[in-house]
Amino acid sequence: MRTLIIEDETAAALNLAAILKQTAPGIEVIATLESxxxxxxxxxxxxxxxxxxxxxxxxxxxxFRIFDFVEITAPVVFTTAYDQYxxxxxxxxxxxxxxxxxxxxxxxxxxxKLRRLTAVEQRDYGTRVxxxxxxxxxxxxxxxxxxxxxxxxxxxxxIAYCYTSNERVTAYGYDGVAxxxxxxxxxxxxxxxxxxxxxxxxxxxxxxGAVKEIVVWFGNRLALTLTVPTPERIxxxxxxxxxxxxxxxxxxxxx
Numbered sequence: 570m571r572t573l574i575i576e577d578e579t580a581a582a583l584n585l586a587a588i589l590k591q592t593a594p595g596i597e598v599i600a601t602l603e604s605x606x607x608x609x610x611x612x613x614x615x616x617x618x619x620x621x622x623x624x625x626x627x628x629x630x631x632x633f634r635i636f637d638f639v640e641i642t643a644p645v646v647f648t649t650a651y652d653q654y655x656x657x658x659x660x661x662x663x664x665x666x667x668x669x670x671x672x673x674x675x676x677x678x679x680x681x682k683l684r685r686l687t688a689v690e691q692r693d694y695g696t697r698v699x700x701x702x703x704x705x706x707x708x709x710x711x712x713x714x715x716x717x718x719x720x721x722x723x724x725x726x727x728i729a730y731c732y733t734s735n736e737r738v739t740a741y742g743y744d745g746v747a748x749x750x751x752x753x754x755x756x757x758x759x760x761x762x763x764x765x766x767x768x769x770x771x772x773x774x775x776x777x778g779a780v781k782e783i784v785v786w787f788g789n790r791l792a793l794t795l796t797v798p799t800p801e802r803i804x805x806x807x808x809x810x811x812x813x814x815x816x817x818x819x820x821x822x823x824x
Contacts, residue, residue, distance in 0.1 A: 570596045573611075573618040575635075576648065577603040577628045581669060585622060585648070588676045596620075596680075604629045605756070612639040620683065622667070625649040629751040636702045637759040644691060645698050646679050664698055712740070714748045723748050725765075729779035729797045731757050733772050743779065745797050767816050769793065773803050777817075 572589065576582040582601050589596045599618060602608045604627050612635070621643050623632050635641070647659065650669040659666045665679040686694060714721040727742045733754045740748045740757075750757070758768050769775050775793060782794040791810055793803040805813050 570619045571599050572596050572620045572622065573643075574598055574601045574622045575603075575608050575627070575632055576601065576622070576624045578624070581624070581648070581671070585667075585671055585676070588671065588673050592673060592677050593680055603627065605632060605634045606753070608632070608635050609638045612641065617641070617643050619643060621645045623647050630756065633702045634752065634756050634759070636699065637756065641699075642695055644683050644686075644694055646683070659701070664694070664701060712748070712750060714740075714750065716749065721748065725761060728761075728766075729776050730795060730799065730803075731761075731774040732800060734800070741797060741799075743797060763816075764819070767813060769803050769805050769813075770809075772801075773799075775803065780817075 570593070574582055574585055576585065586598050586601070589598060600611060600615075602611055606629055608627075621641065623635075623645050625632055625647055626649065632647075645664075647664070647666045648669060648671060649666065665682060667675050667679060683691075683694075710725050712723040712725070714723050723740060723742070727744075728740050729743045731738060731740045731750070731754060733739075738750045738752060738754055738757065740750055742748065754768075754772075754774060757774055758766075761774065765777050766774050767777070775795065779795040779797060780793060781796045784792045784794070786792040786804055789807045789810065791805040791813065793805065795803070
């Protein structure tokens with residue numbers, strides 16, 4: 570059984586691999602990945618494994634982000650130090666999880682359950698995992714921003730815009746404070762609700778409440794002015810102008 574481990578804590582990954590080697594000699598750990606970005610790249614470049622052990626919280630964000638970019642068909646066993654929301658959801662949906670520190674008996678139980686699943690039950694299990702992930706992403710309204718030795722909660726309604734430059738993504742609040750995020754702009758676009766946020770171009774996602782003024786720019790493009798300063802001008806291409814106007818009118822039909 571070709572097995573993939575997605576875990577950013579080296580000790581935890583080694584412990585899990587050792588337990589698998591001891592209790593299930595037929596399992597081959599084909600790769601150990603440490604981040605959302607690395608996992609997405611690997612899954613796009615390789616055939617699906619037979620089983621995935623996936624830690625919920627990775628260095629560059631929740632592992633649920635992986636599902637935004639890759640269709641995962643393999644059964645997934647989630648691992649977590651403690652996540653009350655996830656644990657309750659896993660129990661309700663009968664999705665397997667391992668609570669850290671991982672115990673041998675828990676791994677044996679999870680493997681035994683998965684081995685008993687028929688092909689139809691495996692497909693149903695996969696559907697339940699994808700549904701849970703989609704609900705988790707939809708309901709996630711707080712980003713945890715890591716700044717040195719602090720963790721700052723950032724509510725999405727605080728975000729005026731997100732900006733990427735030199736492969737770094739920063740969210741800016743309505744108060745002008747910058748919050749570095751360990752996610753790509755594509756990840757944020759998948760997570761932020763479309764009704765409130767618009768992908769203006771390759772560098773900006775803007776919040777509806779931050780749009781102060783719209784000016785017709787050269788070549789029938791639009792230039793946006795926000796209620797907070799931006800590092801450069803936000804320009805919407807001619808091709809995307811109708812989409813942007815429709816986005817505004819969707820909530821403000823009188824405009």
